Amino acid sequence: MSKPINRFISLIGCAVAMSLIATACAQPTPAVQPPTPAQPAEPTQPAPTEAPAQPAPTEAPTPTQPAAESVLVVGLPKADTRTLDPHRQYEITPPQIMRATYETLVTLPDKGTTIDRVEPLLAESFEISDDALVYTFKLRSDVKFASGNPMTAEDVVFSFKRLGALQDNPSWLFNDHVASIEATDASTVKITLKEPNAAFLSMLVSPNFAVVDSKVVKEQGGTDAENAKEADKATDWLDGNSAGTGPYVLKEWKRGEQVVIERNPNYWRGTVPFDRIIFREIPDDAARQQALERGDVDIAIGLDVDAVKRLEGNTDFQIIVGNTLDMTYLALTTNAELSKGLADERVRQAIKLAIDYDGIINGLLGGTALHIPTIIPLGLLGTDPALAPQRDVEKAKALLKEAGYESGLEITMVYPGEYKLSNVILADTLAAKLQEDLAEVGITLNVEPRDPASHRADYRGGKLMATIADWTPDFLDPHGWASAFAVEGAAAAKRVYYANKEAEKLALDAAKTTDPAKRAEAYRKVQELILDDAVFIGLIQPKVQIVASAKLKDVIYNPVYFLDYYFMSR
Amino acid sequence: MPLLAYLARRVLVTIPLLFLVTLLGFIITYLIPADPLAMVLSERAMANPQIVQAYRERWGLDKPPHERYLIYVGNLIRGDLGESIVTQQSVSADIARYFPATVELAVAATLIAVVLGVPLGVIAAAQREKLVDHAARVISLIGVCVPVFWLGLLALSLFYYRLQWMPGPGRVNPRLEPPPVVTGLLTVDSLLAGRGDVFASALHHLMLPSLVLGAYSMSLITRIVRSAMIEVLQQDYIRTARSKGLIERAVVVRHALRNAALPAVTAIGLAFGNLMAGAVMTETVFAWPGIGRYAVESAIKLDFAPIMGVTLLVAVIYIAVNFVVDVSYALLNPRVRLS
Numbered sequence: 001m002s003k004p005i006n007r008f009i010s011l012i013g014c015a016v017a018m019s020l021i022a023t024a025c026a027q028p029t030p031a032v033q034p035p036t037p038a039q040p041a042e043p044t045q046p047a048p049t050e051a052p053a054q055p056a057p058t059e060a061p062t063p064t065q066p067a068a069e070s071v072l073v074v075g076l077p078k079a080d081t082r083t084l085d086p087h088r089q090y091e092i093t094p095p096q097i098m099r100a101t102y103e104t105l106v107t108l109p110d111k112g113t114t115i116d117r118v119e120p121l122l123a124e125s126f127e128i129s130d131d132a133l134v135y136t137f138k139l140r141s142d143v144k145f146a147s148g149n150p151m152t153a154e155d156v157v158f159s160f161k162r163l164g165a166l167q168d169n170p171s172w173l174f175n176d177h178v179a180s181i182e183a184t185d186a187s188t189v190k191i192t193l194k195e196p197n198a199a200f201l202s203m204l205v206s207p208n209f210a211v212v213d214s215k216v217v218k219e220q221g222g223t224d225a226e227n228a229k230e231a232d233k234a235t236d237w238l239d240g241n242s243a244g245t246g247p248y249v250l251k252e253w254k255r256g257e258q259v260v261i262e263r264n265p266n267y268w269r270g271t272v273p274f275d276r277i278i279f280r281e282i283p284d285d286a287a288r289q290q291a292l293e294r295g296d297v298d299i300a301i302g303l304d305v306d307a308v309k310r311l312e313g314n315t316d317f318q319i320i321v322g323n324t325l326d327m328t329y330l331a332l333t334t335n336a337e338l339s340k341g342l343a344d345e346r347v348r349q350a351i352k353l354a355i356d357y358d359g360i361i362n363g364l365l366g367g368t369a370l371h372i373p374t375i376i377p378l379g380l381l382g383t384d385p386a387l388a389p390q391r392d393v394e395k396a397k398a399l400l401k402e403a404g405y406e407s408g409l410e411i412t413m414v415y416p417g418e419y420k421l422s423n424v425i426l427a428d429t430l431a432a433k434l435q436e437d438l439a440e441v442g443i444t445l446n447v448e449p450r451d452p453a454s455h456r457a458d459y460r461g462g463k464l465m466a467t468i469a470d471w472t473p474d475f476l477d478p479h480g481w482a483s484a485f486a487v488e489g490a491a492a493a494k495r496v497y498y499a500n501k502e503a504e505k506l507a508l509d510a511a512k513t514t515d516p517a518k519r520a521e522a523y524r525k526v527q528e529l530i531l532d533d534a535v536f537i538g539l540i541q542p543k544v545q546i547v548a549s550a551k552l553k554d555v556i557y558n559p560v561y562f563l564d565y566y567f568m569s570r
Numbered sequence: 571m572p573l574l575a576y577l578a579r580r581v582l583v584t585i586p587l588l589f590l591v592t593l594l595g596f597i598i599t600y601l602i603p604a605d606p607l608a609m610v611l612s613e614r615a616m617a618n619p620q621i622v623q624a625y626r627e628r629w630g631l632d633k634p635p636h637e638r639y640l641i642y643v644g645n646l647i648r649g650d651l652g653e654s655i656v657t658q659q660s661v662s663a664d665i666a667r668y669f670p671a672t673v674e675l676a677v678a679a680t681l682i683a684v685v686l687g688v689p690l691g692v693i694a695a696a697q698r699e700k701l702v703d704h705a706a707r708v709i710s711l712i713g714v715c716v717p718v719f720w721l722g723l724l725a726l727s728l729f730y731y732r733l734q735w736m737p738g739p740g741r742v743n744p745r746l747e748p749p750p751v752v753t754g755l756l757t758v759d760s761l762l763a764g765r766g767d768v769f770a771s772a773l774h775h776l777m778l779p780s781l782v783l784g785a786y787s788m789s790l791i792t793r794i795v796r797s798a799m800i801e802v803l804q805q806d807y808i809r810t811a812r813s814k815g816l817i818e819r820a821v822v823v824r825h826a827l828r829n830a831a832l833p834a835v836t837a838i839g840l841a842f843g844n845l846m847a848g849a850v851m852t853e854t855v856f857a858w859p860g861i862g863r864y865a866v867e868s869a870i871k872l873d874f875a876p877i878m879g880v881t882l883l884v885a886v887i888y889i890a891v892n893f894v895v896d897v898s899y900a901l902l903n904p905r906v907r908l909s
Contacts, residue, residue, distance in 0.1 A: 172614040257859040282857040290731040453604035491613045
């Protein structure tokens with residue numbers, strides 16, 4: 001065979017390949033006609049009357065004629081679900097499924113848009129003693145489980161005790177706080193805490209405090225006994241079925257594929273609009289976006305910033321933006337053995353002033369994040385965006401000079417490579433940006449990517465000089481953050497050897513106060529102290545962007561359940 | 571029974587090989603300086619020594635490495651692949667759940683590769699330096715050099731999103747009630763249950779990903795068949811066959827193809843092995859719940875038992891494919907002896 005022809009063929013091949021690549025890389029322009037949604041398979045069903053703010057059992061609106069099935073399909077990125085047992089799950093994906101199938105004593109008001117207070121749901125009312133030690137809940141009398149069994153105080157006691165006894169990921173919510181729980185009568189539950197804690201009420205919003213049908217769960221091998229850790233056998237069953245009071249029941253969970261929930265015919269707040277909701281995993285962002293545009297999914301979660309931008313202005317879709325309580329921060333050690341430079345507060349402050357926060361949020365994230373001042377996410381009690389530090393290169397240089405590092409210093413930052421911090425920003429990108437910012441004030445930042453697992457191990461072990469990391473909420477109260485970051489030896493504080501007696505005392509006392517104004521003041525002060533010490537430097541608090549079909553009503557984000565499907569209709 | 575004796579010998583050689591695989595896998599996993607518990611336990615749970623201890627005991631992490639390895643091997647001999655720390659499910663159950671999806675995809679991809687690749691190679695060789703040949707070479711070049719994840723995205727974007735000829739990601743239309751699981755292969759299970767709608771949907775969903783996954787193998791097969799055919803067609807016996815007045819098609823198919831088939835069989839075998847690697851990407855792009863995604867997710871979470879389980883499975887597949895290739899050699903060419 002003649003060589004030139006061979007080369008010619010290769011050239012053609014490569015040229016074709018290149019042009020294909022170019023076509024694929026080019027974003028489809030808006031000029032492309034909007035894809036016609038798949039044929040309207042589901043005629044809209046009469047939506048139920050607006051959910052009453054103070055939910056009263058309403059008559060189920062029965063469809064006058066048998067309508068075709070009304071199905072909602074949600075496109076999820078790769079789900080991290082390990083289990084759908086409400087007392088064991090502790091991952092990011094499950095809460096929205098948990099919320100549709102189980103309910104809690106208290107919930108967030110205003111369909112979940114308000115996060116700084118809670119109101120009753122399965123409880124009719126509650127009372128907290130003045131010393132924030134005893135919580136008493138009076139239960140609603142009209143609540144039935146999906147099985148038809150009525151909900152009683154015994155179910156609540158069983159559920160909470162099981163949460164603690166399983167000794168799994170979320171068990172601390174019960175074990176760390178509750179001294180005793182009892183049903184004083186069929187509709188009253190009394191919880192006594194180990195020590196006063198005003199944050200406990202907001203913990204009860206967490207889907208881990210789901211009230212389960214104790215009769216059904218016991219039948220399936222569940223137990224709330226001390227030895228539940230070994231004796232409880234109900235999880236396998238709960239992974240494929242549910243035993244809650246929620247508007248939907250779990251029909252099927254195919255790991256790595258999809259979760260299907262169906263309408264609960266016995267739902268105490270009346271009938272919900274969808275016969276079925278399917279949560280489908282479509283790990284690839286582009287494929288998920290196409291499925292949304294084709295109408296194969298009604299809601300797409302976790303699309304990247306560019307994809308969302310492209311859908312802006314398209315009247316077929318609505319974009320729901322909400323503030324998460326996630327955060328990404330820079331941690332600097334105070335341990336002189338790890339870094340003599342960083343042990344000097346002035347150096348840490350210089351770093352704080354050297355960072356181009358606006359550049360990170362607007363430049364790298366297209367404005368889809370808040371600038372979190374330090375550790376407590378904005379929106380919670382005692383937070384204030386005005387506390388956030390601003391860039392000041394001159395002042396940073398002056399501080400370095402004062403500390404004796406006029407000619408510069410070197411710091412090594414280890415970070416999780418190829419890892420998306422707070423699910424929104426690649427750690428590598430953020431590291432490169434910080435490296436650039438610090439170089440401007442004369443600090444050489446060596447960046448070292450690690451695999452996420454060993455990074456986590458080293459950071460937890462307090463072996464790192466500097467790192468970037470993220471933190472997700474355990475519950476809705478500032479106590480969740482203050483207790484981990486401001487208290488010496490606590491989960492986060494110990495990693496950078498942080499100790500500040502004043503901040504610690506404020507953080508611990510704030511949890512024992514019931515007066516919200518006093519608590520807010522204390523948490524504000526805690527943040528100011530941490531900002532002065534410059535050990536945990538807040539970088540971003542991401543906003544979540546969800547794209548949904550414009551036909552859907554009440555797609556409302558909240559940081560506990562993500563989306564509450566009870567309110568949603570078409 | 572030389573074939574049976576050969577088979578027995580091969581199996582005997584395989585066993586120590588598999589143990590070597592487990593040992594290597596174990597050492598590599600052990601050398602990663604991270605605690606698998608940190609990937610499954612939350613911050614708060616890690617702070618609780620009771621929970622940490624319970625997890626350590628349950629997964630034998632409190633024992634020294636050599637002891638852990640011996641326990642693992644002991645369980646393995648009893649057919650127990652262990653339990654995933656992340657899903658807390660037995661690895662054999664997980665593999666049984668995910669593997670059929672991958673098998674379905676890999677078989678379809680191999681079929682496509684063979685059905686398209688072999689004729690394309692034969693025609694290209696017979697019509698050498700003509701338009702068909704050039705086209706075949708361009709196609710196979712693209713197939714070999716374009717990464718599979720990218721080809722997948724392109725295919726989805728074109729055939730699903732723009733032209734709307736193909737269904738989207740996933741194995742089947744989620745609105746359809748799934749048939750009872752018998753083999754795990756949706757196409758087979760739907761037929762067994764007499765569900766034409768599910769079968770049609772499953773087959774439709776299978777087309778695009780298997781075409782994408784099969785593209786590389788198809789290109790490889792085309793190229794190998796083409797060059798083997800060209801070589802064979804220049805042999806003396808072909809000239810003899812032609813001079814005897816046989817029509818060209820008979821020469822090509824009956825005389826040349828049979829002899830060119832040997833390297834093609836190797837290529838097909840290799841390609842099947844390669845599918846396992848390509849499957850990871852294809853499965854992600856097409857939301858295909860198969861073993862590739864399971865392996866990657868387990869690796870990210872340092873979940874030892876699934877990593878080992880999948881490694882062993884892939885090793886077994888490779889060994890089996892090699893065996894089949896060797897046997898086919900012998901069947902196709904009597905001069906090759908199994909020894």
